[in-house]
Amino acid sequence: xxxxxxxxxxxxxxxxxxxxxxxxxxxARCSTGPVLVTRDAAGALHxxxxxxxxxxxxxxxxxSGRATRFECPNHYWLFAPDGRFLGxxxxxxxxxxxxxxxxxxxxxxxxxxxxxxxxxxxS
Numbered sequence: 001x002x003x004x005x006x007x008x009x010x011x012x013x014x015x016x017x018x019x020x021x022x023x024x025x026x027x028a029r030c031s032t033g034p035v036l037v038t039r040d041a042a043g044a045l046h047x048x049x050x051x052x053x054x055x056x057x058x059x060x061x062x063x064s065g066r067a068t069r070f071e072c073p074n075h076y077w078l079f080a081p082d083g084r085f086l087g088x089x090x091x092x093x094x095x096x097x098x099x100x101x102x103x104x105x106x107x108x109x110x111x112x113x114x115x116x117x118x119x120x121x122x123s
Contacts, residue, residue: 007110012117013037013047018064019118023081026064032122036060036070036106038081047120048083049107059106083108 011030014037018026025038027050034050036059052059052072059072059079069086070079076089083106087098109120 007121007123008032010112010114010119010121012114013120014118016045016113016116016118019045021066023066023068024064025060025062025067025070025081027060027062030120030122034058035109035120037118038067040081041068044082045111045113045118046082047109047111047118048079049122051106052077053104053106077104079106 008031013030013035014026014028019037019039022039022041022043025036028035028037036048036050038046038048040046050059052074054072054077055074057072057074060070068081071089078086078089080086085101085104091098107122109122112119
């Protein structure tokens, strides 16, 4: 079977007004599954898979709120609002440094805002 590498269709995810401030987030669903829509410190929008790459657990179980990081409940992996893997809460608490490892990041969608809606498409 040949796998397509072209991006999927644009999907309307949530009204942009649901995320008025930095660090606001909402959870939603799209054709690829559960997503986490966030604003980072600079106010940039991100649409991320809400599924941990480690063991496929749901990362954020709240429907909306404000957060500077997100923690997977299975093994305490922490993620930044842009989806970057920050490390395990336990290893960070013990003072260990974590090397960048993009394979542990939450999957990111391409994002745009159209007519007041956050639109996203995953590759």
